[in-house]
Amino acid sequence: MLCVDLVLVLVAQLLTLTAFSNSPPSLAMLSDISLLIAFQILAGIPIAMWLGIPKIQLKAYETRALGKTAIFGVLLVVVNVALGRISHQNIPLGNSLVFGLIFVVLSASSKMVMLQALLALHRRAQPRCRVLIYGAGTTGMQLASALKTHEWIEVVAFVDDNPAMQSMTVAGLPVLRPVKIKSIIEEKEINRVLLAMPSLSPPKLAQIVRKMQKLGVEVQVLPSFAQLVGEEALVDKLTPVVPANFLGRAQLDRQFGTGGRTYRGKTILVSGAGGSIGSELCRQLLLCRPARLVLFEMSEAALYTVDMELRTLTEDSKTEITPVLGSTTDPRMARKVLGEYRPDAVFHAAAYKHVPLVEANPLAGLANNVLGTRTIAEAAREAGVDRFILISSDKAVRPTNVMGASKRLAELVVQDLAMRSDSTSFSMVRFGNVIGSSGSVVPLFHDQISKGGPVTLTHEDVTRYFMTIREAVQLVLLAGSFERGRGEGGDVFVLDMGKPVKIRDLALQMIEASGYTLRDKNNPDGDIEIVSIGLRPGEKMHEELLIGEGLLTTPHPKILRAKEAWLSEIEVAGALRALRQAVAAGDEGAAREVVSRWVEGYVPPDAARGS
Template structure:
């Protein structure tokens, strides 16, 4: 262990005693040097009056330094407060010298106190700056070199925070503002974005930290496009709102969010639409424990309904969201009554009793099976939950005099190639037909694409695969999807529901479709790795295509036909869809119910194909039970045929 490390490891009291001793020596040197420099003679050493002045001034000077808190300041974190303490203490010390000089008629020249102050600042202050520099230099060798993109206030604060931490030290700033380029801030040079590759190579940068928390997502996407090719891990600091609210610290880095890669900025919600169906009302969310359902609950409780009914089949999902909402209630002193209720939307008596008992006024129906391959493998349950669950919930809403019923639909309901999308389109047809039979309950449905971070989302899967060293798997190199963040989707659902007149199909503006292969490549690059390919066989992470899953299609659409019009909200459109009268739909639903009860998958498929859903399956019947049953029947038939032949 070096001498410096030995000293630093001493108890705090010992280090303060050493500081007092060293400062005493510095004061001694400053006093006599000031006299020598002024008088140009060693004669003051033999003057008893000078010794008397110094002897009386020294303890008082040290006492002032103590009172000013100089010895409470940690050297490695020395700031302007310590500098002011040194300056003020030096001035007081000079005043003591002047006072005792008059008292003992020592005859100290008038310029000596000023020279004394200067020497004190140099010796006492300079020694501390030097020690801090040595300690910092030693620690820098153990830190990873990072580049900070953004030399604004957040970037400067981040650089200061890093200098005190044990992991990173900033070697350069990158900033678009030309006035800052070429300058040095806090000892760190500022470069232009065009120089970033040169800086990364020359300064052996290991990570890039984005310090632009207030920038729009479109701007962040532009920045990330410049960094993507460098093959260095990119981390970002939390948003300023989270920092101000105490939800995060400046130095708490996280991976670049995929929403930044998409470059899509959310639109500020309209208060009148957000409050219309929620404020001071009894609101119910089915599927409250799911990805969309739970976020709807978070948005709803902020709008202060009188009661929030959580209806959920999963016990754990219900427990989790109920606990979270009650904690939020306590933190914000809300009077909202949160009611966690277990139940299935397939039990019509249960859901109707719940709606009537609590006089529910608004329902957000998010309960559904949404995972395409799973629904393909469990056709009857998919139909039961998505079609009949919606039908039962809608019937219960009418009987309970619910004012507004909003169905969470999907882009997969458009020209569906799978059972999940087809059942969601059937659910839309049910609500459209019911909307024409009565006027007590307003029915509307909101259709949107994939949400980031939901259960089954590709992004968490990609990050996990990258962490494990790859490969990153996707079904097809050309597959594209629409994406939106869960909070934005939930806010738009609430606002769209408030605009419904009855039977409306709302379509959310999802922006541009995203090629999943490009998304995977960007995440790999921004994680600090390269993509392994035929052109780069030595790359780090391979992207492997596994083939389209049952019912999956390459491209997804949000609209049926071209009869689409805008609304008062720039991100919400409305589409005119093919509809059925209730008599036609009731007959179709009745046949579908009988087919499900009999587990007649051929008939189920026939009904779905004849319904006006646009169903165009790409695979045969994939239900696992049906396939097993068919296999057994074929096996039995083969055995019988073999016995007959023998």
């Protein structure tokens, strides 16, 4: 770099002489000034080193480096004038100034030429990544300028939604229309799209990202300056969901106790302890200070998680945590666990509850929800358990799907055992959708909003009853703590949950709670769209809580008791026998026929289509 600049001193002197003599300098003229040029070159070495010009990298040669080159040129002019006076050569000041100007131009130009030559070599040596910048604003222009000197990245063009920017040339690159982005990517062989719009809302960014990824290109998002300096998180996080905000009524959990005295010092077994309801049951039961808490769970991962969590919560208490890995559908396992630990109360929360999954796998759903309930309830009666509480669902009321039908059959099984048991008090708790539990709409909507939408509804007019997981668990604990004898007839306890909530209103609330706006025909520039995808197989427009008409009171004003019709012992035995045969034979049609015969309101899909 130093040698190039020193050679340019000589070249600048020759060009200056040529300019002022209107012809190339003669040998006599060169001989007269050769010594002066030699001294000027020698003087230029320490000046260049002092300014640090030889240490400037080609790719970093910008405004500041150009200023140093100008200073170098001015100092060379001073040296030229000084040497002319010392040598008594009559060098006009104009000649020295022209020499300095020519040198600065040559020096700066040489750096640019050398940089382009070097980049050309790099480009030939390795493949280039062709980049399209989405956003031609200030951030996009700065990004394009920064990438111009990159060794293996080549910025091809901009795209921008602003019509005023389209068809313009920005930073030497064309600004194209996003509607043609597919053809742009194909024609210009784009490998990567850089989103340079940090002020755009996260949902809209997410929508653009998904659109670009579908076109088969890599997408990267440029963070805003606030994110780079740490004022904002680089990964956008939505406002945490507060379940009580979406109930459409006052929250009731503060009005509940926990029935703590009923469970204090006792052995409690929770089936399905690793699930959403089961794990919260265990947490609330710990506040009642039982002597032992038996965690009965089929999933190893879920059992490990809840066991580790509860052990940290019981470090300062005397409650013993006993994890048991097994299925409630295994009679030997159920009898062994209940016979060994002799629980005072059993909370049966183990169930398959996701409507579409159970609809697609009816045999597994019926086996787990119906036969599993019969197995553990019968084992509880044989072991002399004092209280058995089945956790049911509002989908059991005149069900239109296999999941709801399986829960209703489970209720009928428990009701049958309640009528034939002298020692164990059997009861059921029926509630609506639990906000925040796995598979509920709230985490689904939250995930869809975080990805930029759309938020999907099965139908615009679908309504559901909602309760918080805390309300649901406290309802279960309270129902299980009512004086013995009240549940012996197979009572169904329900929570007074007010009016059902329209799912679309819930979706809109969540969008607005996350700081975004609804995008529809009235607001086409909004952030998140709500889309109806149609009712799923077996799904109802509106859920119910009661099969019968009347409700009876309980010791708590917000918990009601329903006396509903049940099957006879012979009918339950026949239904279970037929269901076991259908499950053993793998006959889904026969299993659905059993359900349709004994569960009010359920119609098999084939029969429904035929009608």
